[in-house]
Amino acid sequence: MKLAERMSRLGTETAFEVLARAGELEAEGRDIIHLEIGQPDFQTPEYIIEAAHQAMKDGYTGYGPSAGLPEARERFAAYLNETRGTNYDASQIVITPGAKPILFFAILALVDEGDEVIVPNPGFPIYESVTEFVGATAVPAPLREKREFRLDPDELGSLVSDKTKMIIINSPHNPTGSMLTMDDLEAIAEVAMANDIMVLSDEPYSKMVYDGEFHSIAEVDGMQDLTILLEGFSKTYAMTGWRLGYAAMEPELAGQIAKLQTNSNSCTASFTQIAGIAAYDGPQDESEAMMDAFEERRDVMVAGLNELPGVSCLSPAGAFYVFPNVTATGVDSRELASRCLEEAGVAVLSGTAFGEYGDGYLRLSSANNIENINEALDRMNDLFSSL
Numbered sequence: 243m244k245l246a247e248r249m250s251r252l253g254t255e256t257a258f259e260v261l262a263r264a265g266e267l268e269a270e271g272r273d274i275i276h277l278e279i280g281q282p283d284f285q286t287p288e289y290i291i292e293a294a295h296q297a298m299k300d301g302y303t304g305y306g307p308s309a310g311l312p313e314a315r316e317r318f319a320a321y322l323n324e325t326r327g328t329n330y331d332a333s334q335i336v337i338t339p340g341a342k343p344i345l346f347f348a349i350l351a352l353v354d355e356g357d358e359v360i361v362p363n364p365g366f367p368i369y370e371s372v373t374e375f376v377g378a379t380a381v382p383a384p385l386r387e388k389r390e391f392r393l394d395p396d397e398l399g400s401l402v403s404d405k406t407k408m409i410i411i412n413s414p415h416n417p418t419g420s421m422l423t424m425d426d427l428e429a430i431a432e433v434a435m436a437n438d439i440m441v442l443s444d445e446p447y448s449k450m451v452y453d454g455e456f457h458s459i460a461e462v463d464g465m466q467d468l469t470i471l472l473e474g475f476s477k478t479y480a481m482t483g484w485r486l487g488y489a490a491m492e493p494e495l496a497g498q499i500a501k502l503q504t505n506s507n508s509c510t511a512s513f514t515q516i517a518g519i520a521a522y523d524g525p526q527d528e529s530e531a532m533m534d535a536f537e538e539r540r541d542v543m544v545a546g547l548n549e550l551p552g553v554s555c556l557s558p559a560g561a562f563y564v565f566p567n568v569t570a571t572g573v574d575s576r577e578l579a580s581r582c583l584e585e586a587g588v589a590v591l592s593g594t595a596f597g598e599y600g601d602g603y604l605r606l607s608s609a610n611n612i613e614n615i616n617e618a619l620d621r622m623n624d625l626f627s628s629l
């Protein structure tokens with residue numbers, strides 16, 4: 243078979259490969275503790291499931307408008323305005339099956355071959371993959387531990403060229419759990435506005451915040467029209483498999499992104515959109531309890547990791563990942579991640595799964611219960627003590 247040349251430029255997410263290898267080991271009878279995948283280990287709150295059932299019975303089973311149901315676009319715009327102090331209206335919202343397609347569509351719509359996109363590194367691998375897929379260059383913006391893995395706006399400024407079409411930011415951040423401060427966001431906005439560059443702000447972890455206050459770059463004066471703001475339901479409401487996300491953007495771009503949706507998914511399943519409205523309108527206590535559980539697990543993980551020989555770990559401000567520095571173990575982080583799985587039965591990712599600046603780190607997700615997290619730490623302690 244002769245594939246199109248562009249397929250050679252399309253990357254993937256290592257988490258899914260590690261999950262597959264862990265599955266093989268489990269099939270051989272090994273006990274594996276899963277700390278590799280960014281998927282809440284909770285069930286979607288019942289009231290959201292009921293709303294979806296009811297919506298199906300009420301006839302929300304057919305095609306809907308490509309950009310999303312008008313009532314859902316309106317509710318999601320209102321949610322962003324409530325939580326970010328923006329003033330979006332429904333015409334600026336495009337609803338997609340998960341937030342991920344927006345990354346794909348936004349890059350397809352705005353980035354030409356030969357352009358550059360500045361992406362956080364380490365960062366969500368899809369940013370670089372899609373950028374390279376369209377024939378553009380992903381320019382890494384290093385996130386360094388000495389800055390608590392927060393993008394350095396001065397360094398960002400130095401990466402801008404006349405080919406830069408987009409800057410991608412992600413706060414709270416996957417994989418480091420860092421969160422940009424309002425000062426950071428204002429400084430990043432200054433770079434974007436001075437050079438008239440669109441910012442794609444990936445904010446699916448906006449409710450997973452443990453220290454400090456969440457802010458969006460869209461809040462900064464003059465930035466709303468220069469921002470594509472991504473939100474979703476996967477993480478906040480444990481709805482990864484439902485595939486429901488959306489973005490807010492300048493209305494003309496929203497029309498173009500909706501056209502890309504017409505050409506691909508047609509639309510997002512109508513009953514899931516109704517369930518999304520219910521998610522926002524209903525009681526938030528279950529979602530808040532999940533966020534509290536992630537915070538407690540973060541504390542257990544960070545404390546446990548800092549006890550391991552050769553490991554030091556910052557306490558992340560948000561998201562549900564920890565990103566320990568393992569350079570003092572003397573073992574390459576790829577090899578260490580592999581040995582954690584093969585020898586200790588703990589599935590983790592090497593920081594390099596998120597780019598070259600992730601070298602020397604591991605990423606662990608706290609999407610597992612405290613008992614399993616403690617068992618994983620014990621197993622890792624045995625392994626790390628023997629290195």
Ligand SMILES: Cc1ncc(COP(=O)(O)O)c(C=O)c1O
Nearest residue numbers: 280340341342366416474476487
């Ligand atoms: C940074 C980041 N952006 C986007 C997504 C995509 O989420 P969704 O399930 O809404 O497509 C993820 C999922 O892991 C993520 O970590």
